[in-house]
Amino acid sequence: MKRTYSFITTIIFFAFIFSGVGVSQGLQETLTKLTGTAGEAYVSPIISAFGSNLNSGWVHKSPSSKIFGVDIEVGIVAMATMFGDNNKTFSTNGTFRFSQAQAREMIDASTSDPKLLFLTSGQKDELANLVAQKEFTVGISGPTIVGKKESEVMVDFSGAEIAYNSQTYKVDPKSVGTKAMGFLGDASALPLVAPQFSIGTVYGTMATFRFLPSVEVGDLGKFSYFGFGLQHNPAMFIPVPLPVDVSVAFFTQSLQVGEIFKASATTFGLYASKTFGWGISITPFAGFAMESSSVDVSYDVDLATSVPGVTVPSKVAFKMDGENSARLTIGASIKLALINLSVDYSLAKYNSASFGLNFIF
Numbered sequence: 001m002k003r004t005y006s007f008i009t010t011i012i013f014f015a016f017i018f019s020g021v022g023v024s025q026g027l028q029e030t031l032t033k034l035t036g037t038a039g040e041a042y043v044s045p046i047i048s049a050f051g052s053n054l055n056s057g058w059v060h061k062s063p064s065s066k067i068f069g070v071d072i073e074v075g076i077v078a079m080a081t082m083f084g085d086n087n088k089t090f091s092t093n094g095t096f097r098f099s100q101a102q103a104r105e106m107i108d109a110s111t112s113d114p115k116l117l118f119l120t121s122g123q124k125d126e127l128a129n130l131v132a133q134k135e136f137t138v139g140i141s142g143p144t145i146v147g148k149k150e151s152e153v154m155v156d157f158s159g160a161e162i163a164y165n166s167q168t169y170k171v172d173p174k175s176v177g178t179k180a181m182g183f184l185g186d187a188s189a190l191p192l193v194a195p196q197f198s199i200g201t202v203y204g205t206m207a208t209f210r211f212l213p214s215v216e217v218g219d220l221g222k223f224s225y226f227g228f229g230l231q232h233n234p235a236m237f238i239p240v241p242l243p244v245d246v247s248v249a250f251f252t253q254s255l256q257v258g259e260i261f262k263a264s265a266t267t268f269g270l271y272a273s274k275t276f277g278w279g280i281s282i283t284p285f286a287g288f289a290m291e292s293s294s295v296d297v298s299y300d301v302d303l304a305t306s307v308p309g310v311t312v313p314s315k316v317a318f319k320m321d322g323e324n325s326a327r328l329t330i331g332a333s334i335k336l337a338l339i340n341l342s343v344d345y346s347l348a349k350y351n352s353a354s355f356g357l358n359f360i361f
Helices: 002-018 023-029 038-054 100-109 114-118 121-132
Strands: 068-082 089-096 135-145 152-157 160-164 165-171 174-181 189-202 205-216 222-232 245-257 261-273 275-278 280-304 311-321 326-336 339-347 350-361
Touching: 002 261, 002 275, 023 038, 023 174, 023 205, 023 280, 038 114, 038 135, 038 152, 038 174, 038 189, 038 261, 038 280, 038 311, 089 121, 089 339, 100 121, 100 165, 121 160, 135 174, 152 222, 189 222, 189 350, 326 350
Parallel strands: none
Antiparallel strands: 068 189, 068 350, 089 135, 135 152, 152 174, 160 165, 189 205, 205 222, 222 245, 245 261, 261 280, 275 280, 280 311, 280 326, 326 339, 339 350
């Protein structure tokens, strides 16, 4: 039973994070090829998309303006944030540390310094090791994590002079491949899935939860996720009837995958809805919300030491904020007896859509 539970939770986790692609060993291996600024630029689109998804799909109607009522919904919500062509490539300047293999490739390709011709292969390895111990300011360009798998992140080295054995050797400028490709293969959208539970209504207020129990996911470490929010209908305290149901809403959530991935997101908005029909009914809704999100990323890269061929792990860690700050949402929900289906589309810097399936109790 425990093994079955762990398997199911793991499947939900991979669907939740990257719709079956997952923060897998392959992604970790890709990230280890990118040091300094390169890693941040590479994952940037998915950081914003992930935050956009976390802030999607919370609302599909306004709560009733009543003192007390039993309104319970249990279901799932699926979200997707779309990518444009501008999200699939990047070009930036920043710092980068080359591997010893990359440094040796640069030395072998250098022709402007004749002294390099007189170095033995072992001496060139020692010189390459000195290059690999330094951090250089470089140009970095290529596919982002959602770019094409056939494209490679390239580092434009502007050249440098390296002191070795009382001599100075010139290493020529060169464009060096990192073997980091577009991991998600020209993805058009980032989908996510989460279970959702809502309960109300007390004085026009409904509470909504998203929750997955903590579980170990292979070598990635412990995965945990929790989200919570409130919707309140202020018409509860307004003596004059309003033509539509309105609500103010606040939602916050956090997600963690071991030590490599920590995310948080918050949204606050104003929504309006109107229900037509009874039993089988349709409820158009719209809303405007302010939002924020951030993701902490941490992974290890192998860096050269003073001993040629020997590397030590070094942690790369950075925090990035999602680019969405406000969104306009329009959508509709359809109630079919004890089932409620909802769909919406949000306009923001990163546009997103969501679909909900809830059972009403």
